[in-house]
Amino acid sequence: MLAAIWAQDEKGTIGKENRLPWHLPNDLKFFKQMTEDNTIVMGRKTFEGMGSRPLPNRQTIVLTRDKGYRAKGVIVFHTIDEVLDYAKTFAGITFIAGGSAVYEDFLPYCDVLYRTVIHHIFDGDTKFPTVAWDDWTLINLSEGSKDEKNSYDYQFETYQRKVAAD
Structure with missing residues (x-):
């Protein structure tokens, strides 16, 4: 199964300078709880923004166009199809975890969306891509x-893709 997981502010901001x-902390705890013993997929910039370290108890896939890119403890893929083929054979959930372009590439293939909405507006340079919410059920x-410990009100939302009528 393929799922996307992210946190955003009320205007869709997801990042600033990667x-x-x-x-x-409660969102980080939620992310850990959901992704442990599963796989997370992220772009190179997102991975490097996290310190270029894989998270414990998860398989990390870094998606990059750079054919020479190497990083310790992760799988490096170069195409969407490589990730989709991996997700088909992986028994757990393959989570798409950023950045914006990676989310946009994989949204059409996701079965479930896990979104944290933080009830605040932040200064940022990266937004979550547009979602066709009519295709999803909360x-x-x-x-x-x-x-x-948590300076903002927030909510965790889970959406499932609607099944198209025949």
Whole structure:
């Protein structure tokens, strides 16, 4: 199964200078909980923005056009088809985890979307691509509120792709 997972602000901002423009521990915890023992796919810039280190207890795939790119502890793919072929044979969930162009490339193939909406507007340089929300059904919504560790109200949303009528 292929799924996308991301956090965004109220205007769709997902990044600034290849990093998250916020610190929201509960979203990081959610990301870890969802992706552990699965695979995450990200572009080279996103991977390098995380310090060029694979996350523990996950298989990391870095998608790049650079045929000579190497990074320790990850699989490097160069095409969408390589990732799709991998996802077909992987028993768990293959999560698309950024950046914007990678999300845009894989949205047509995703079965599920996991979106965290942070109820704030941040300064950023990267937006999540446009989603055809009519193709999706909201199947879970969980509200989160700010506390001593989380500076913003937020919500976790799960969407499932609608099945096309015959």
